[in-house]
Amino acid sequence: MTADWQNLTIGELHPLMRKKEISPVELTREILERIAALDGKLHCYVTVDQQGALAQAREAEKRWADGQATPLTGIPLAIKDLIATRGLRTTCASRSLENYLPPYDATVMEKLRQAGAVILGKVNMDEFAMGSSTENSAFGATLNPWRPDRIPGGSSGGSAAAVAADLCLASLGSDTGGSIRQPASHCGVVGLKPTYGRVSRFGLVAYASSLDQIGPLGKDVTDCALLLEIIAGYDPKDSTSAPVPVPDYVPALKEDIRGLKIAVPREYFLPGMQPEVEQAVRAALATYTALGADLVEVSLPHTEYAVAVYYLIATAEASSNLARYDGVKYGYRNPEATELMDMYYTTRAQGLGAEVRRRIMLGTYALSAGYYEAYYQKASQVRTLIRRDFEEVFRTCQVVATPVAPTTAFRLGEKTDDPLTMYLSDIFTISANLAGIPGISLPCGLDSLGLPIGLQLLARPFDEATLLRAAYAFEQATDFHRLKPTGLKGI
Amino acid sequence: MALTPETVRQVAQLARLRLREDEVELFTRQLNDILDYVKKLNELDTSGVPPMAHVLEVHNVFREDQVHDSLPVDEALANAPVQQRQAFVVPKII
Numbered sequence: 039m040t041a042d043w044q045n046l047t048i049g050e051l052h053p054l055m056r057k058k059e060i061s062p063v064e065l066t067r068e069i070l071e072r073i074a075a076l077d078g079k080l081h082c083y084v085t086v087d088q089q090g091a092l093a094q095a096r097e098a099e100k101r102w103a104d105g106q107a108t109p110l111t112g113i114p115l116a117i118k119d120l121i122a123t124r125g126l127r128t129t130c131a132s133r134s135l136e137n138y139l140p141p142y143d144a145t146v147m148e149k150l151r152q153a154g155a156v157i158l159g160k161v162n163m164d165e166f167a168m169g170s171s172t173e174n175s176a177f178g179a180t181l182n183p184w185r186p187d188r189i190p191g192g193s194s195g196g197s198a199a200a201v202a203a204d205l206c207l208a209s210l211g212s213d214t215g216g217s218i219r220q221p222a223s224h225c226g227v228v229g230l231k232p233t234y235g236r237v238s239r240f241g242l243v244a245y246a247s248s249l250d251q252i253g254p255l256g257k258d259v260t261d262c263a264l265l266l267e268i269i270a271g272y273d274p275k276d277s278t279s280a281p282v283p284v285p286d287y288v289p290a291l292k293e294d295i296r297g298l299k300i301a302v303p304r305e306y307f308l309p310g311m312q313p314e315v316e317q318a319v320r321a322a323l324a325t326y327t328a329l330g331a332d333l334v335e336v337s338l339p340h341t342e343y344a345v346a347v348y349y350l351i352a353t354a355e356a357s358s359n360l361a362r363y364d365g366v367k368y369g370y371r372n373p374e375a376t377e378l379m380d381m382y383y384t385t386r387a388q389g390l391g392a393e394v395r396r397r398i399m400l401g402t403y404a405l406s407a408g409y410y411e412a413y414y415q416k417a418s419q420v421r422t423l424i425r426r427d428f429e430e431v432f433r434t435c436q437v438v439a440t441p442v443a444p445t446t447a448f449r450l451g452e453k454t455d456d457p458l459t460m461y462l463s464d465i466f467t468i469s470a471n472l473a474g475i476p477g478i479s480l481p482c483g484l485d486s487l488g489l490p491i492g493l494q495l496l497a498r499p500f501d502e503a504t505l506l507r508a509a510y511a512f513e514q515a516t517d518f519h520r521l522k523p524t525g526l527k528g529i
Numbered sequence: 530m531a532l533t534p535e536t537v538r539q540v541a542q543l544a545r546l547r548l549r550e551d552e553v554e555l556f557t558r559q560l561n562d563i564l565d566y567v568k569k570l571n572e573l574d575t576s577g578v579p580p581m582a583h584v585l586e587v588h589n590v591f592r593e594d595q596v597h598d599s600l601p602v603d604e605a606l607a608n609a610p611v612q613q614r615q616a617f618v619v620p621k622i623i
Binding site for chain 2: 137138139141142234235248274277278280340342343345346347349350357361364365366367368369370371373375376377378379380381382383384386387390395396398399400402403406413415416417418419420421422423425457458461473474499
């Protein structure tokens with residue numbers, strides 16, 4: 039076939055499906071073939087559901103024929119492997135869930151299926167979303183399609199790399215401290231973390247429940263807007279999902295941004311960051327000025343405390359959430375244990391990887407008697423201060439613009455021995471989760487090695503419409519999102 | 530407030546994790562690095578600042594008690610490592 043689908047977005051494929059120039063079944067088959075050819079090396083997928091995907095594609099073809107198609111009907115997607123998919127293995131990239139078959143679909147999966155999307159399979163991640171490089175997967179790292187000696191970012195590294203390498207049209211990831219935005223930046227794709235409460239977490243395997251949020255990764259802003267429109271909304275099964283109306287995001291993209299006030303926080307330009315990252319982000323800011331937006335230099339004074347707050351709050355919540363992996367109702371159990379306590383200790387020691395155990399330990403310690411006030415409570419108070427910083431800035435500005443990460447993708451193995459250095463790579467993304475606000479990562483350039491650089495935009499709670507509009511305006515003025523990874527030739 | 534290997538062992542016990550001796554040593558070092566780093570929070574005076582446990586104003590959600598379909602027993606048990614007669618089986622407790 040089949041036109042030039044690798045250079046097309048969901049928004050561009052849809053009209054071709056309408057004209058029957060592209061068939062969902064042929065498209066799905068071609069992507070499955072591409073996965074078979076490339077993914078042995080790249081390792082984006084943990085599980086490919088070939089039969090399921092082709093069955094869904096045939097179903098989608100019928101819907102097209104019956105005139106029942108939605109903007110997602112027949113579109114092949116990849117799903118981060120911590121979103122429950124009924125009957126399709128959901129591992130969280132952990133030995134402890136290696137053979138887990140969810141008996142139900144996450145709410146976002148129900149919505150995608152109702153829309154007629156084709157689910158290609160489940161993509162790789164850091165175990166239980168704990169990591170910034172996808173190296174913490176129990177099933178092996180994912181490579182960055184731009185340079186196979188580099189990490190794709192994490193924890194949604196499989197989601198980002200699969201989009202970049204055209205092993206799906208778009209994907210879902212989850213973002214607890216930057217886990218959608220940072221890999222999107224490192225792989226040169228667009229990644230959106232919605233407002234906390236915008237998307238139902240029902241069926242999202244919990245890491246840190248007050249921070250986790252599901253969101254889309256795609257080739258452009260329009261595709262992310264389209265996916266958000268479908269997955270967003272209140273869900274009675276998640277009482278932390280917000281009863282806030284979901285606007286039509288796609289039609290609102292094109293409104294112009296003249297007069298939009300964009301805050302530029304000085305704390306996000308650090309002396310130690312890669313100079314090319316700063317240059318690319320400053321150039322992006324100049325593009326916004328040319329488009330008629332007003333840049334306002336601001337301060338978010340508690341930015342430097344965000345990483346410390348995050349690694350206390352997230353690990354505290356994780357230590358409680360991951361207590362369930364005890365080998366009783368599902369998941370791995372040490373078959374040799376003959377006594378209950380021994381079964382707990384050894385099952386968890388064998389089923390959970392080093393980083394997951396490290397975070398459970400830190401969280402358990404931070405919550406334990408005598409330390410609670412000094413750590414967890416203190417962090418929760420500073421979280422309030424971080425939230426107030428943003429409230430102050432959003433009084434006058436609608437959008438905040440920053441880099442996504444202080445460097446481009448680092449080398450595989452570069453930070454695995456030093457957890458603290460790894461944690462600091464999340465320095466620019468974590469605050470949005472602590473404050474609960476939406477954020478997006480957009481391609482805004484390449485460094486001298488040809489590695490993608492990301493621009494981060496943040497907006498007021500539940501104002502994804504403005505966030506997407508600002509992102510779309512930049513994308514219209516530039517071609518960075520059209521660049522294709524150069525690292526696939528050697529694979 | 531340096532974390533000792535003894536404390537690491539106690540925390541591992543609370544978290545139901547068995548650590549090897551080399552892991553006790555590694556975690557002691559790594560967790561101390563992280564705790565040293567988070568000490569920077571003490572630079573801030575937070576007296577009078579309310580702690581934030583959650584982003585949204587969350588309230589309990591109540592509804593009428595209604596009968597719904599629930600997960601069939603065999604599906605609920607399907608992922609169990611060991612099951613017998615419609616029950617989860619664990620090693621002997623006493």
